[in-house]
Amino acid sequence: MAAPVSIAHTHVHSVRVGSGAEALVARVLSADGIAGFGFTLNLEAAVARDMAAWDALARAKGVPLHGLLGGSYRKAVNLVKDELPAIPPDWTALRKDILDGRHELLRIDPFAWGSVEMVQTIAAVAAAFDLGIALLAPNAHPWEIQYCAALAATIKGEDTKIISRKEIKEKEVSVPDQPGIGIDWPLEPSFSRIQWQR
Amino acid sequence: MAALAISSIRLARVSIPLTMVHAGSMYVIQKTERTVVEMTLENGAAGLGETWGTPDVYALAQRFAKELLGKDALNRFAFRELLGKSTYDNRFGRNGLATLAGLDLAAWDAVARSLKMPLAELIGARRRESVDVVSTLPAAILPKAGTRKDLTDHLDVPANTKLVVEFALEQARKSGFRSFKLKSAAYSPEWDWKLLNELREALPQARIRFDPNANYGAATATELCRRLDPLGLEFFEDPTGELEGIARLKAAVKTPVATNMWVVKDEHLVPAIRRQAVDVVLGDLFMWGGIDAWRRMARVSHAYGLKPALHSVYETGIATVANLHIACALAEVHYPNDSGLHFLAADVVAEDLPVKNGAMALPAGAGLGVTLDRRKLGKVTLESVEIHV
Numbered sequence: 068m069a070a071p072v073s074i075a076h077t078h079v080h081s082v083r084v085g086s087g088a089e090a091l092v093a094r095v096l097s098a099d100g101i102a103g104f105g106f107t108l109n110l111e112a113a114v115a116r117d118m119a120a121w122d123a124l125a126r127a128k129g130v131p132l133h134g135l136l137g138g139s140y141r142k143a144v145n146l147v148k149d150e151l152p153a154i155p156p157d158w159t160a161l162r163k164d165i166l167d168g169r170h171e172l173l174r175i176d177p178f179a180w181g182s183v184e185m186v187q188t189i190a191a192v193a194a195a196f197d198l199g200i201a202l203l204a205p206n207a208h209p210w211e212i213q214y215c216a217a218l219a220a221t222i223k224g225e226d227t228k229i230i231s232r233k234e235i236k237e238k239e240v241s242v243p244d245q246p247g248i249g250i251d252w253p254l255e256p257s258f259s260r261i262q263w264q265r
Numbered sequence: 266m267a268a269l270a271i272s273s274i275r276l277a278r279v280s281i282p283l284t285m286v287h288a289g290s291m292y293v294i295q296k297t298e299r300t301v302v303e304m305t306l307e308n309g310a311a312g313l314g315e316t317w318g319t320p321d322v323y324a325l326a327q328r329f330a331k332e333l334l335g336k337d338a339l340n341r342f343a344f345r346e347l348l349g350k351s352t353y354d355n356r357f358g359r360n361g362l363a364t365l366a367g368l369d370l371a372a373w374d375a376v377a378r379s380l381k382m383p384l385a386e387l388i389g390a391r392r393r394e395s396v397d398v399v400s401t402l403p404a405a406i407l408p409k410a411g412t413r414k415d416l417t418d419h420l421d422v423p424a425n426t427k428l429v430v431e432f433a434l435e436q437a438r439k440s441g442f443r444s445f446k447l448k449s450a451a452y453s454p455e456w457d458w459k460l461l462n463e464l465r466e467a468l469p470q471a472r473i474r475f476d477p478n479a480n481y482g483a484a485t486a487t488e489l490c491r492r493l494d495p496l497g498l499e500f501f502e503d504p505t506g507e508l509e510g511i512a513r514l515k516a517a518v519k520t521p522v523a524t525n526m527w528v529v530k531d532e533h534l535v536p537a538i539r540r541q542a543v544d545v546v547l548g549d550l551f552m553w554g555g556i557d558a559w560r561r562m563a564r565v566s567h568a569y570g571l572k573p574a575l576h577s578v579y580e581t582g583i584a585t586v587a588n589l590h591i592a593c594a595l596a597e598v599h600y601p602n603d604s605g606l607h608f609l610a611a612d613v614v615a616e617d618l619p620v621k622n623g624a625m626a627l628p629a630g631a632g633l634g635v636t637l638d639r640r641k642l643g644k645v646t647l648e649s650v651e652i653h654v
Contacts, residue, residue: 071382071386071389071390071391128380128381133339133340134339134376134380137556137557138340138341138343138557139342139343140342140343140346158568162569166538166539188564188568191560191561191564191565191568192564194561195531195535196535221342223342
């Protein structure tokens with residue numbers, strides 16, 4: 068499920084980021100000509116396209132992502148090191164485990180779960196069951212952390228935080244307030260070298 | 266980013282006559298009272314909202330409105346935090362959440378208009394263009410509003426059921442209704458049994474929901490609903506209460522069981538899921554406390570196999586259209602919407618909102634897609650106030 072935007076064209080590129088890893092970067096052109104971008108380091112293009120559709124809509128409307136989702140619960144999100152495994156993206160299993168009381172904190176990799184809508188659904192269930200959500204930036208890439216912050220803004224609860232596998236200098240991340248999903252694309256020089264079609 | 270600051274809020278308490286007497290187990294009424302909300306942003310955009318029209322809610326709305334002035338309408342999540350859990354919840358019972366919902370709706374509309382999006386898109390997506398709506402069938406067709414005694418005297422005459430059947434057929438003929446909600450006075454299971462059989466025979470294909478508002482005891486309700494099972498009704502709505510009684514009843518029947526009484530706010534959901542108490546959460550936008558709360562309810566319900574549906578009473582075109590947007594926006598909603606607008610003798614919006622072929626069309630344009638008609642509003646206003654910086 069992507070953003071409610073009429074999409075004219077989508078295009079996905081593979082790029083090499085500074086760390087040497089491969090990232091997929093998607094561009095969505097909305098019907099009214101606004102471009103939005105999304106990315107992933109897990110090589111599943113669908114999540115990058117979903118993100119790009121939300122980015123295009125949010126840029127077209129001049130609001131941050133949380134402005135399209137109903138609001139923001141916080142201006143900054145705690146960022147902590149956490150090595151415990153994230154919950155595999157199996158919704159049937161997760162729903163049952165929640166009901167069986169097997170979780171207190173849901174460690175969710177939004178890139179693995181695939182869409183803004185899915186994260187919102189998990190967040191609604193977590194709120195109903197009074198569970199916390201930790202969004203995993205799987206490679207601790209700055210883009211990942213920024214995207215997690217944009218999502219975390221909309222997730223209720225004092226326990227909401229971003230986790231990464233390694234120690235990060237910053238202890239909290241600001242919720243992006245610029246139009247779009249809030250990624251600082253020039254952080255990776257390879258982004259500006261992508262040759263987009265049309 | 267320019268915040269969409271709230272600059273003024275106008276409230277009007279209105280009283281609108283119904284075109285006929287509506288009787289159920291909780292009321293015999295011939296008017297509806299609502300509070301109409303107009304919220305203006307600093308950018309000039311205005312949004313419409315609506316909530317209950319009791320003097321208590323109207324007073325609370327003024328108090329909450331003062332708190333919201335200058336706040337960013339883009340951040341509706343903050344409204345709840347701002348007004349405080351104890352304020353909207355504990356201290357004022359359901360009035361707090363209902364008041365919040367009316368202001369919240371106006372903010373959603375104002376933001377959707379500012380962003381040039383239909384409200385449905387801002388909630389989720391514009392997935393469809395029309396929604397089937399349910400025609401309420403009063404427990405009995407009474408000549409004028411009266412006491413409970415007038416109602417029960419009428420119900421003591423079994424032949425009177427035919428008036429309700431004729432009324433249902435007229436609704437089907439006039440507006441193509443395919444879905445009906447029979448209100449029950451919960452006075453006589455024999456009346457309900459006879460009437461529902463006659464309705465089923467007269468309207469063999471129709472969806473029929475049956476709503477005694479939990480005024481039958483669990484044993485009586487379970488016995489009645491077991492007998493009604495073969496009629497293939499759409500669902501039993503609050504056949505009894507509370508959560509425990511309705512859960513036992515659900516386990517005893519095949520027809521789905523719905524509630525808009527025992528699962529009406531965030532913290533009711535998980536106990537209902539664990540107890541497998543109901544099949545359908547017939548959520549009322551005002552009881553749940555606003556659009557995001559309703560949307561979260563729909564997501565959680567769907568995640569655990571429950572079906573969310575839209576409850577409403579006798580609401581103006583504002584709330585009626587808001588419910589259409591919610592139904593069109595969320596993939597989790599499949600049941601027809603409750604709607605009482607066609608029973609109102611007057612409305613406050615300019616647009617005509619007819620029921621055709623049993624459905625209402627989602628208005629075009631940004632936000633709710635309806636506009637306030639000040640002349641119409643003036644005619645039904647009991648009192649009004651403007652709150653500004």
